[in-house]
Amino acid sequence: MDAAASFSQATPQRLVLAGCWTTLGLGDLPARLAAAAFTQPGGGLEIEAAGVKALDSAGAYVLQKLLLRLGTAGQQAPLVDLPAPMTALLRVVGEQLAKTAPVAESPRARPGVLERLGRSSVASGSSAGAELLALLSFVGENALALGRCFAKPARFRWRPMLFNLRLAGLDALAIVGLMSFLLGVVLAYQGAGQLRQYGANIFVADLVGLAMLREFAPLITAIIIAGRSGSAYAAQIGSMVVSEEIDAMRTLGLLPLELLVLPKLVALVIALPLLTLFADVLGVLGGMLMASVKLDVTPTEFIERFHKAVSVTSYLIGIGKAPVFAAIIVLVGCFQGFRAKGGADSVGRQTTRSVVQSIFLVISADALFSVAFSALDL
Structure with a gap:
């Protein structure tokens, strides 16, 4: 059996190699070489290789790493008495190591303010684009689930829908009515x-009626519901995701969209137009009260002018916006809830994001409605 590879430092200036520097003969030699400290009081360190009986590519690699290590440390380490064939192999391995050695990158200067701003803008834009695509995918999945429920009504969860109708509709009457009344005032x-x-006191009915019925009543109602119910949807579903209840539903063969999202969607699509109608009434009452106090316009005069100034079309435009706003609030709230992960911190973050995005999309949709109705001369 051939002798295993070995090394010894006979004198401070002389390192002696011996044995078979091959794959089978190396053993733990690379680890021992890495742990060894080759120092000398002065001069170079000569490596005597006459005792090396065999050398293959693995041994040549270990030997070249030793030579590179000693060279990096600033020591002169000539290799002597190595047979010519082994020297040729060692040279080939050294050339390959030189080709594959990583090139040290020059240190980059710290990016400036504009560069950092640009990078953060690109990163946030990519993230926003990916989130928008995910939201569109979520809307499509809910549309398919709703289609399945229309095809087979027995799949729809009526009891959760009625429960959500009470939470999002009946329980919100007080806050919606108060805010609308104050807005009319x-x-x-x-x-x-x-x-x-200008002596145009009576035209306060035009101002209050058109503004409340067409714009303010549906918009303020949607904003209130986005903060009140949209956040609750995100927090509820986010907590279920974090506690792995959603995974348990899928394991049991239950579809989370049909159980959690569609009842909320149908309930709010029904409730928000009714809340908007309630907001219309309270907002006009608030305006009527203030007209009587500040402009000496009696309630009878106000109602007569209101009847002439406000058409059924203006009323229907405000009511027609409400289902669109309801769908935005539910889909965004549930979507952000499903994106929660980790722990309670993620639930809070997604809940905040759902409210901000819902209000932003509701106002954007209202602006698009205004442009479209203006183009249609409505």
Whole structure:
């Protein structure tokens, strides 16, 4: 059996190699070489290789790494008495190591403010684009689930729908009515000063009626519901995702979209137009009260002018926006809830994101409605 590869430092200036520097003969030699400290009081370190009986590519690699290590440390380490065939192999392995050695990169200067701003903008834009595509995919999945429920009504969860109808509709009457009433008061109060200057007090009915029915009532109702119910949807589903209840539903063969999303969607599509109608009434009452106080317009005069100024079309435009706003609130809230992961911190973050995105999309949709109705001369 051939002798295993070995090394010894006979003197501080002389390192002696011996044995078979081959795959089978190396053993733990690379680890021992890495742990050894080759030092000398002065001069170079000569490597005596006359005792090397065999050398293959593995041994040549280990030997070349030793030579590179000693060279990096600043020591002169000539290799002597190595047979010519082994020297040729060692040279070939050294050339390959030189080709594959990583090139040290020059240190880059710290990026400037504009570069950092650009990089963060690109990163956030990519993230926003990916999230938009995911949201569109989520909308498509819900459309398919809703289609399956229309094809087979027995699949639809009626009891959760009625429960959500009470939570999102009946329980929200107080806050929606109060906010709409105050908005009508503020609207009439702000217009009173200008109308009084021109003796056009009676036109406060036009101002309050058209503004509340077409724009403010559906918009303020949707914003309130986005903060009240949209956040609850995201928090509920996010908590279920974190606690792995959603995975348990899928394991049991239950579809989370049919069980959690569609009942909320149908309930809010029904509830939001009714809440908008309630907001219309309270907002007009608030404006009527302020018109009576600030402009001496009696309720009878207000109602007569309101009947002439506000058409059924204006009323239907405001009511028609509500189902679109409801779908936006439910889909965004549930979508962000399903994207929660990790722990409670993620649930809170996704809940905040759902409210911000819902309100942004509702206002954007309202702006698009305004442009479309203006183009249609409605």
